[in-house]
Amino acid sequence: MSHHADPVLDCPVDQIPDAQELIEAAMRWHFDPKTGSSFWLERAKDLDFDPRRDVHTFADLRLFPNVVNDLRDVRVEDLIPKGYGPRPGIVGVYESGGTTGAPKRVIILTDWMDRLMAHHLRNMDARGEPRDVNWLSLGPSGPHVFGELTAWQARLRGGVRFTVDLDPRWVKKCIRDGLTEEADRYAEHLIDQAAFVLETQDVGVMATTPPLLVRLTRREDLVALINEKVQLILWAGAHMDADTRRLLRTEVFPGVRLRGTYASTMILGGTTERVGLTDDDPWIFDPFSPYISFSIVDPETGEDVAYGERGQVVMNHVSKNMLLPNNLERDMATRVEPLPGQLGDSVADVSPVAVFDNEVVIEGVY
Template sequence: MSFDLLDLPEPDRPPVDPEEYLRALMRWHFSPRTGSPFWLRRARSLDFDPIGDVHTFEDLRRFPNVVDEFRAVPVEDLVPRGLSGADRVIAGVYESGGTTGLPKRFVMFDRWMEFALGWDESHYAGLGTANVLLVGPSGPHMFGEFARRRARRQNGMLFSVDLDPRWIKKLLERGDAAESERYVEHVVDQAAHILRTQTVGILITTPPLLERLTRRAGLVETIRKDVRYLCWSGAHLDADTREIFQNEIFPGIALKGLYGSTTILGMSRERDVERADGLAAFDPPSPYIVFRVVDPRTGEDVAHGERGQVVMNHLTKYALIPNNLERDHALSIEAPPGWFGCSVADVGPVATFGDTTVIEGVY
């Protein structure tokens, strides 16, 4: 049985047929020779046969949301047996932010991580050599590793200021706003020192931290002088603040976001074409990462232009994470022609997720 269809695309390779791809993916993850111990074991409790019954994207709804099980499952059990050679090189084990409880753990493979990083490569076209400053979480989060690889791709050096988003959320959860403020100021102090003493071409951070950087005297001018690209991720950015960043504070500097999640092992990229309403719109790399937006009361897809809760799917030979209800709401918008699912715009956190109050903080 050949699984060549599941190989990641190369520049001259024609696009795969999404449903043919999905059928091959089910054979991969649920065949004893190629599937992971987790899915081969979990298949015994399903009320359907993934190989025989899953043929279309709609059929993925039959899967339960299993990501809560990734809080405790041994990570070795998540590795598909069919991976070998360069496909088997592990980039790391990364954890979710812990916003909705104990963190979940996921295995990231090197080839997939390089593909995911290249997904937004067009945004950096023409930048040339550039040093990168990351102001955000590193280990155990994948945010930092993506920044390190971005610097390498730009033939630059990586500067980083680590952030512990779980600690800030704990402080906010217990109402200790003063200590949270001191911690954020400590992070901003370090970032400001790097920006003033080093040449940074790409700044990667979250919208709340970018806003805090703009409060520092003289720092906006420093960023305007050196930074050629502002990449935001990890938190909500509303249309009004985005417009202020783009046209008033940092005119002429490219400002683009990434929307993703550890639970899909990657991200979607912001569209180059601006929407009339100024909202950031994101396309995932179908058929490898696929979105739906649903009515949380019924689980049914909302119409394009309507708001609902985001459901994410990671569909590669490296991992199968189907039907995962995320902690974000968004507008459903039309995906590019021939793609599974939908694209999303105006992403923001839900107020509660299950029995947990969602605290976004600065990440």
């Protein structure tokens, strides 16, 4: 628990604070010399506005510069708000994919993870998703938050988690260097390991990435095992197009629930697929508002596009743990009207931009 409790920032995990109250409380916390992080207190000196005085609303978050590139080399200790005291309760340090140069790092604290997990568990229960079953996580661990999130979810829902480790950076490197055969061999090696788990263990939930899921479907024996054992497939990491989704849902895994997540290390978590979508609806993701929020903007002007139009995703994270506003992500999406009471936009049909920070974006298997 912090030394400077704030009723808004420290509200119970089953409560959702008012958006404006959260933003104002976060500004007080992150920009008070007693409670803020060294990272933000240092940057505050160069801002041409006073966050505590001038930032109240979702629109006001656009006053901030995009600081994510500073996360490539900042000491992670400097990211922890001083208000947490000497024992802040660290879950871990997580890195971005490293697709476009040196990876960016964030640090996740226990109070944020508890809040995020309470949100995910509420959503899973609302959908009637299984409890007390084992999970297979076929995806990255190590510096990537994917593995950490599946570990917490499996444990909190009463299951054992089996893991197959993936190094997405190696695959991207192989693809970038034209070594497609080597990337292929590595991906098959991952599928082989998943096969051993599926053949010998009870697995009720499988978490993986779309490219690996598609690769799994090439093996009829594994498709049969998944249809027999698995109740829910969660995918995240890379993108999935509508045709692939329809085929997987209706023909390949007709008896298994398929659910997508749109996540980013830079929002310290993920979003959830909107409840009640049919096979023909676009895949809509709603953020964990007001802590995580999106805008969909014209990459040239930075202005919001119209609902139904495509633009580039701007992400915000506002919590006690971290403030990361106004981050232009390497994704394009369709702007969708938010759910009632939600901060910012929802997104649909997410796909990567072709070039970001002057680097060609390679998706690989994550």
